[in-house]
Amino acid sequence: MTRSVAIIGGGVIGAGWAARFLLNGWEVRVFDPEPGAAARVEAVIDRARRALPGLGDVALPAEGRLRFCSLMSEAVSDAEWIQESVPERLELKQTLYQKLQEHADPAAVLASSTSGFTPSELQLASNNPGQIIVAHPFHPVYLLPLVEVVHSARNHPDMLENAHDVLTDLGMFPLRVRGELPAHIADRLLEAVWREALWLIKDGVATTQDVDEAIRMGFGLRWAQMGLFESYRIAGGPGGMAHFLKQFGPALHWPWSKLTNVPRLDDELIAQIAEQSDDQSGDFSLDQLEDQRDRNLVGILRSLMAEGSGAGKVLRKRDVARAADLGLPRRLADVADPTRPIVTVSRAVPLDWLDYNGHMTESRYLDAFGHATDAIMAIIGCDADYIATGGSFFTVETHIRHLDEARAGAPLRIESRLLAGDGKRMQLWHEMYSGDRLLATGEHLQLHVSLDSRRVCPAAAPVAAAMRTLAKAQADLPRPEGAGRAVGDPR
Amino acid sequence: MTRSVAIIGGGVIGAGWAARFLLNGWEVRVFDPEPGAAARVEAVIDRARRALPGLGDVALPAEGRLRFCSLMSEAVSDAEWIQESVPERLELKQTLYQKLQEHADPAAVLASSTSGFTPSELQLASNNPGQIIVAHPFHPVYLLPLVEVVHSARNHPDMLENAHDVLTDLGMFPLRVRGELPAHIADRLLEAVWREALWLIKDGVATTQDVDEAIRMGFGLRWAQMGLFESYRIAGGPGGMAHFLKQFGPALHWPWSKLTNVPRLDDELIAQIAEQSDDQSGDFSLDQLEDQRDRNLVGILRSLMAEGSGAGKVLRKRDVARAADLGLPRRLADVADPTRPIVTVSRAVPLDWLDYNGHMTESRYLDAFGHATDAIMAIIGCDADYIATGGSFFTVETHIRHLDEARAGAPLRIESRLLAGDGKRMQLWHEMYSGDRLLATGEHLQLHVSLDSRRVCPAAAPVAAAMRTLAKAQADLPRPEGAGRAVGDPR
Numbered sequence: 001m002t003r004s005v006a007i008i009g010g011g012v013i014g015a016g017w018a019a020r021f022l023l024n025g026w027e028v029r030v031f032d033p034e035p036g037a038a039a040r041v042e043a044v045i046d047r048a049r050r051a052l053p054g055l056g057d058v059a060l061p062a063e064g065r066l067r068f069c070s071l072m073s074e075a076v077s078d079a080e081w082i083q084e085s086v087p088e089r090l091e092l093k094q095t096l097y098q099k100l101q102e103h104a105d106p107a108a109v110l111a112s113s114t115s116g117f118t119p120s121e122l123q124l125a126s127n128n129p130g131q132i133i134v135a136h137p138f139h140p141v142y143l144l145p146l147v148e149v150v151h152s153a154r155n156h157p158d159m160l161e162n163a164h165d166v167l168t169d170l171g172m173f174p175l176r177v178r179g180e181l182p183a184h185i186a187d188r189l190l191e192a193v194w195r196e197a198l199w200l201i202k203d204g205v206a207t208t209q210d211v212d213e214a215i216r217m218g219f220g221l222r223w224a225q226m227g228l229f230e231s232y233r234i235a236g237g238p239g240g241m242a243h244f245l246k247q248f249g250p251a252l253h254w255p256w257s258k259l260t261n262v263p264r265l266d267d268e269l270i271a272q273i274a275e276q277s278d279d280q281s282g283d284f285s286l287d288q289l290e291d292q293r294d295r296n297l298v299g300i301l302r303s304l305m306a307e308g309s310g311a312g313k314v315l316r317k318r319d320v321a322r323a324a325d326l327g328l329p330r331r332l333a334d335v336a337d338p339t340r341p342i343v344t345v346s347r348a349v350p351l352d353w354l355d356y357n358g359h360m361t362e363s364r365y366l367d368a369f370g371h372a373t374d375a376i377m378a379i380i381g382c383d384a385d386y387i388a389t390g391g392s393f394f395t396v397e398t399h400i401r402h403l404d405e406a407r408a409g410a411p412l413r414i415e416s417r418l419l420a421g422d423g424k425r426m427q428l429w430h431e432m433y434s435g436d437r438l439l440a441t442g443e444h445l446q447l448h449v450s451l452d453s454r455r456v457c458p459a460a461a462p463v464a465a466a467m468r469t470l471a472k473a474q475a476d477l478p479r480p481e482g483a484g485r486a487v488g489d490p491r
Numbered sequence: 492m493t494r495s496v497a498i499i500g501g502g503v504i505g506a507g508w509a510a511r512f513l514l515n516g517w518e519v520r521v522f523d524p525e526p527g528a529a530a531r532v533e534a535v536i537d538r539a540r541r542a543l544p545g546l547g548d549v550a551l552p553a554e555g556r557l558r559f560c561s562l563m564s565e566a567v568s569d570a571e572w573i574q575e576s577v578p579e580r581l582e583l584k585q586t587l588y589q590k591l592q593e594h595a596d597p598a599a600v601l602a603s604s605t606s607g608f609t610p611s612e613l614q615l616a617s618n619n620p621g622q623i624i625v626a627h628p629f630h631p632v633y634l635l636p637l638v639e640v641v642h643s644a645r646n647h648p649d650m651l652e653n654a655h656d657v658l659t660d661l662g663m664f665p666l667r668v669r670g671e672l673p674a675h676i677a678d679r680l681l682e683a684v685w686r687e688a689l690w691l692i693k694d695g696v697a698t699t700q701d702v703d704e705a706i707r708m709g710f711g712l713r714w715a716q717m718g719l720f721e722s723y724r725i726a727g728g729p730g731g732m733a734h735f736l737k738q739f740g741p742a743l744h745w746p747w748s749k750l751t752n753v754p755r756l757d758d759e760l761i762a763q764i765a766e767q768s769d770d771q772s773g774d775f776s777l778d779q780l781e782d783q784r785d786r787n788l789v790g791i792l793r794s795l796m797a798e799g800s801g802a803g804k805v806l807r808k809r810d811v812a813r814a815a816d817l818g819l820p821r822r823l824a825d826v827a828d829p830t831r832p833i834v835t836v837s838r839a840v841p842l843d844w845l846d847y848n849g850h851m852t853e854s855r856y857l858d859a860f861g862h863a864t865d866a867i868m869a870i871i872g873c874d875a876d877y878i879a880t881g882g883s884f885f886t887v888e889t890h891i892r893h894l895d896e897a898r899a900g901a902p903l904r905i906e907s908r909l910l911a912g913d914g915k916r917m918q919l920w921h922e923m924y925s926g927d928r929l930l931a932t933g934e935h936l937q938l939h940v941s942l943d944s945r946r947v948c949p950a951a952a953p954v955a956a957a958m959r960t961l962a963k964a965q966a967d968l969p970r971p972e973g974a975g976r977a978v979g980d981p982r
Contacts, residue, residue, distance in 0.1 A: 008851065012726065012728060020492060020548040025752040034508055047781065047808070049900050050785070050842060050899045050900045051785045051788075051789050051842050051899075051900075053845070053902075054789070054838070054839040054840050054841035054898050054899060054900055055789055055793065055811050055838035056806050056809055056810045056813065056838070057836075057862060058798070058809075058810040058813040058814045058817065058819070058836055058837065058838055059798075059813065059817065059837040059838050059839060059902060060813065060839070061816070062602075070870065076954075077789060078511050119499075124785075137726075138710060138713075139722075139726050140781075140784070140788070141786065141787045143739040143785065143789070143792070144708070144709050144712060144713070144788070144802075145708045145709075145802050145805045145806075146704070146705065146708035146709030148705070161886060168809075169812075171805065171806065171809045172805075173704065173802070173805045173980045175704050175708065175762065176699065177696070177697070177699060177701075178598055178695070178696055178698075178701070179694075179695070179696045181694075181696055185691060185696070185697050185701060185702065185705040186705040186706070186709050186710060186726075188687055189684050189687055189688065189702070189705065189706065189710075190710055191548045192683040192684050192686065193680050193683050193685040193719060193750055194719065195683065196679055196680055196682075196683040197680065197719055197720075198760070198764075200676060200679065201760070201763060201764055201767070202670070202760055203670075204670070205668070205669055205670045205672055205676070206668070206669060206676050207767045207770070207771070208720035208732075208768045208771050209679070209767065209769040209770070210666065210668075210669070210676060210720060211676065211718065211720060212717065212718025212720050213637070213664065213666050213717055213718065214637065214639070214666055214676040214680065214718075215636070215677070215714045215719060216678065216714060216715060216716060216717060216718045217636045217637035217666065218629040218635050218636075218637030218677050219629060219677060219680075219714075220682055220711065220715045220716075220718060221715050222629075222635070223706045223707060223710075223711030223714055223715070223755070224712050224714070224715035224791055224795075224801070225707055225711075225795060225800055225801045226703065226801065227702065227703025227704065227705075227706040227707045227711060228684060228688055228702055228703060229688075229699035229700075229702060229703050230703050231630075231701075231902055231922065231977045234630075234825065235503065235630050237503060254675055262630040262802075269689065269692070269693055272692060272693075273689075273692055273699060276692070276698045276699040276700065277699045279582055279698070279700070280629075280698070280699050280703065283770070290538065290631075292798065293539070293631070294542045294631065294634065295798050295800075296794070296795060296798055296800050296801070297542075297631070297634045297635070298542050298545070298546055298634070298789050299794030299795065299797060299798060300794050300795070301546060301634070301717055302546065302794070303790030303791050303793065304715075304716060304786070304787060304790065304791070305547070305548075306790060307783065307786050307790060307842060307843075309716055309783055309786075309787050310715070310716045310717065310787070311636050311664070313664065314636045314663075314664045315546060315547050315636075317659075317660065317665040318547055318549075318659075318662045318749060319547045319548050319549040321660075322547065322551070323549045324552065326549065327548065328549070343936065346549065346550040347548055347550050347731075348544035348545040348547070348550060348551070349545050350545030351541060351542050351545060352794060352797060352798075353545070356875070356878060357883050357885065357942065358942070359661070360888065361861065362857060362861050362886045363854050363855070363857040363858035363860075363861050364854070365857075366853060366854040366856075366857045366889075366891075367854035369812075369854075370852065370854050371548060377712030377856040378915055384537065384707050384782070385846060387848070392848050392948075393979075394848065394852045394893070394896075395893050396892070396893050396894075397890075397891065397892055397976075397978045397979065398853065398856075398857075398890065398891040398893070399888075399889065399890045399891075399977065399978045399980070400888065400889040400890075401887070402885070402886055402888065402889070403886050403887075403906075405885075405945065408541045408542075408545060409540050409541045409542075409545055411550060415784060416605065420979075427978065427979055434816040443978045444978065445978050445979050450850070451848065454896065460974060461825075462667045480815060484963050484977045484978070484979075485888075485977055486890065486916065486976055486977045487888045487889070487890045487934045487935065487936050487975070488888065488911075488918055488936050488975075489977075
């Protein structure tokens with residue numbers, strides 16, 4: 001049976017909720033009388049369609065149906081969940097709930113996206129306060145898992161459990177907040193940083209960019225994967241959290257920040273934190289936590305490098321400088337001896353290339369060969385500038401022999417040559433080594449295409465000429481052992 | 492010429508510095524008279540050897556030489572850079588610098604890892620104050636790029652530029668702090684969060700785990716890639732930063748946090764922030780920033796999913812539930828009709844699988860086929876439990892035909908069958924579809940191995956039996972078109 005949700009308020013938060021429900025198969029009914037609301041919601045959903053379905057490794061349910069309702073009653077009737085995301089004015093919300101509840105199923109969950117108000121405040125003017133909770137999400141709602149769920153004594157435990165299940169089923173992480181307080185948990189932390197950041201700007205010590213770099217080049221990377229306390233637990237070394245607190249506790253009394261109403265870090269509070277930290281992370285040794293952290297950080301940093309964003313931009317710049325230091329050729333003129341195989345890749349195996357067998361996973365052999373192919377493309381003049389003019393090469397066929405294993409940190413070197421190249425079609429041969437060990441060979445057929453028509457077409461004259469020059473220079477190399485193999489051919 | 496660095500203090504920060512310099516080709520001389528210091532430094536360097544060299548896509552220089560020095564003079568003489576990471580006591584550092592400077596090259600950079608003190612304080616007792624700066628890194632130093640560089644009026648601009656170049660060359664991001672203030676920038680922000688978090692624990696509203704989840708499931712993911720202001724700029728929508736400030740500014744006067752000494756957000760401060768934010772992000776439209784953010788978030792979330800850590804654990808759990816909903820078989824008994832190809836993968840193309848040609852990149856075809864192979868392995872009983880007993884399959888040969896393209900969000904389905912399976916050796920055939928379009932075929936040869944000896948050996952009896960059963964059931968399927976091809980064979 002199709003489940004349906006009423007989205008009350010189609011701003012950026014409401015639209016994010018609409019996308020998350022819709023792409024998880026719910027019927028979504030949006031009520032927002034603002035002109036242009038439908039177009040704004042559709043734009044967010046379009047964005048979410050590119051990002052959310054591919055987030056996991058398993059397909060989501062078929063997309064639900066989206067309706068824009070001109071009457072609130074139409075949106076709300078039969079809805080199993082009602083998500084309110086209207087502006088942050090308490091009276092507005094209270095009045096709205098009275099109207100909503102006239103038409104709503106009394107058993108539906110009425111959840112507010114409020115970042116500031118408590119359930120008790122929201123429930124105050126309602127005849128059915130037990131159906132009202134806070135479900136506070138984070139922007140962009142269709143990607144970030146966190147949703148803070150806050151309740152009062154008026155909410156029945158069964159209803160809260162149901163709410164928890166619905167949110168989990170949407171791929172979210174419902175964090176059950178243990179008490180009612182203004183701004184719940186996350187926004188209190190954000191507010192603390194925000195206030196300190198405003199002081200830094202106001203005092204002229206930092207710009208907005210300085211603050212952002214100070215976050216995303218450092219502790220932001222830690223916090224994406226472990227948070228505050230677990231990171232500090234590791235920093236405490238073998239002594240753990242209690243050691244960390246004793247070492248860094250005194251800083252609380254330094255005049256570091258302008259936010260000076262500090263709690264007393266007495267023995268009781270230290271014991272409380274150390275005990276909670278043991279509950280949280282005590283199942284893992286320091287060594288295991290450090291392993292986890294390093295794998296996470298390498299994965300995050302490398303994903304940012306693929307985008308050339310934030311810390312990934314730093315890594316990319318460094319790679320460009322290193323490639324130049326190593327003399328890795330990126331133009332035909334840089335190739336010292338074109339009659340020999342060309343070293344196209346020199347790198348080490350990243351931590352995030354390993355699989356459950358403890359070695360470099362099969363697809364990363366092709367990933368590395370793909371880098372080698374990119375280098376050959378650049379050498380014959382099919383670089384980023386050329387691709388921007390609308391021509392490129394697509395790989396149409398690949399054969400890999402996985403001959404040996406590689407572990408994290410092991411050096412990799414790829415030597416590449418052209419088996420054929422006629423201006424439209426090129427056949428590449430890559431050999432991957434770690435030191436003297438041959439790890440794999442790759443044989444690849446590339447066709448030149450127009451990126452407009454997506455069809456095969458001849459390369460521009462200089463690229464075709466360079467391809468032929470290189471193919472001719474390498475034509476006298478002996479045919480490599482293993483070329484022309486089909487899978488399973490006898491050795 | 493080999494460059495050399497003196498590491499003064501071999502705690503967790505000093506050891507992180509040692510690793511970063513060493514793996515970037517520097518000669519590293521460590522001075523730390525504490526017993527056991529050498530072993531602790533070596534342990535950090537071993538950890539770094541797995542993580543740092545593979546972080547970028549280009550090899551680092553050959554590792555430098557590591558020496559532990561029993562005399563400070565031995566560590567310091569000839570060093571181009573001296574990095575001090577001793578405990579945070581001002582007088583200790585000042586006295587130490589006097590000794591260091593007796594032996595140091597007066598042109599060397601003497602950088603302190605201090606998180607609290609200013610350069611002016613550190614320089615106070617020195618005869619050569621101009622060589623002393625702050626270079627404050629973040630744990631783990633060998634992975635996180637941020638280093639806050641702080642100077643006083645006593646430091647020469649040329650020396651600061653040199654320091655900047657050295658740190659950049661180490662793959663770091665030197666953030667030049669515009670003024671001297673206690674705790675520089677990042678630690679002031681951290682301290683603000685820390686103080687608020689302590690209140691939450693003390694008041695019993697949240698546990699350490701609640702605080703960590705509130706961070707890493709939500710804004711921690713934003714901060715890993717954009718930071719505070721750029722994230723808020725996006726949240727402000729088309730109105731940008733000024734709109735955001737007007738909308739959320741009033742919250743500063745709410746009693747949200749206990750850190751209540753708040754700056755006045757007057758027109759002047761609003762204008763200052765909006766202008767700085769324009770300088771920082773104004774070259775990009777809102778749409779571009781949102782695209783960037785979504786690609787970053789998907790990349791980060793998927794890298795965490797690969798590790799099953801933090802938000803990635805949530806995604807994994809969701810995938811398990813979805814795979815069950817879809818009826819994707821994970822045991823032979825679940826396969827409805829073993830005489831037909833088996834649907835092993837049903838998913839959408841993730842945003843981070845695209846390349847510069849705007850479509851799914853070649854290695855991700857093999858990545859998806861790898862998931863299909865994993866599913867077949869599970870179906871014949873080679874699942875995580877079996878692998879834990881020391882048996883597994885390694886892919887030794889792969890042939891892919893890339894027949895059509897796929898864009899972000901496109902649905903993918905893989906149908907898989909056994910071409911052969913004799914208990915030790917199995918030959919797989921995968922077909923990848925998007926709707927009715929055949930995107931690619933994959934042919935793979937897998938051998939059963941012992942994970943101890945890393946050599947081929949027969950699979951355990953139940954696995955061998957299941958493999959034979961499945962191969963026999965599928966033996967009557969017609970041989971697929973394209974099987975047995977070598978690269979470049981005529982169609």
